[in-house]
Amino acid sequence: MANKVLVADDELHIIHVVAIKLRNNGYEVITAGNGAEAYELACRERPDIVVTDYQMPLMTGIELIEKMRADDRTCNTPVILLTARSFAIPEEMQQNLRVSSCLSKPFSPKELLKTIQDLLYQPELVAQS
Numbered sequence: 001m002a003n004k005v006l007v008a009d010d011e012l013h014i015i016h017v018v019a020i021k022l023r024n025n026g027y028e029v030i031t032a033g034n035g036a037e038a039y040e041l042a043c044r045e046r047p048d049i050v051v052t053d054y055q056m057p058l059m060t061g062i063e064l065i066e067k068m069r070a071d072d073r074t075c076n077t078p079v080i081l082l083t084a085r086s087f088a089i090p091e092e093m094q095q096n097l098r099v100s101s102c103l104s105k106p107f108s109p110k111e112l113l114k115t116i117q118d119l120l121y122q123p124e125l126v127a128q129s
Contacts, residue, residue, distance in 0.1 A: 002028040006047035008038035010056045021109035035059025042074045054083040065097045078119045
């Protein structure tokens with residue numbers, strides 16, 4: 001069964017490029033155009049990992065992560081946060097929210113794919129299964 005990735009971004013071209021890259025590499029992709037929609041999908045669809053933009057309407061990426069961490073259904077879901085270069089997320093905040101990785105825009109889809117693969121298939125986790 002393919003790993004399920006939720007991609008949340010208000011920029012359609014980013015969702016499109018990321019979704020193509022992930023689908024071409026065997027992932028099931030679900031998408032959201034804002035943080036509120038992403039939270040609903042995360043709770044309902046239970047993705048294996050979430051990729052979210054920092055700046056989105058209705059609910060920012062940070063607010064999304066905060067809600068996910070407070071919900072038993074999503075509290076342990078790995079999250080990759082995409083940020084514009086001008087929006088640095090303090091290390092302490094990343095640790096408190098358990099952000100798995102931060103990537104600055106513009107990022108390469110290949111870099112994002114490798115980050116997802118590293119998070120989902122860490123050798124120590126594979127050895128335990």
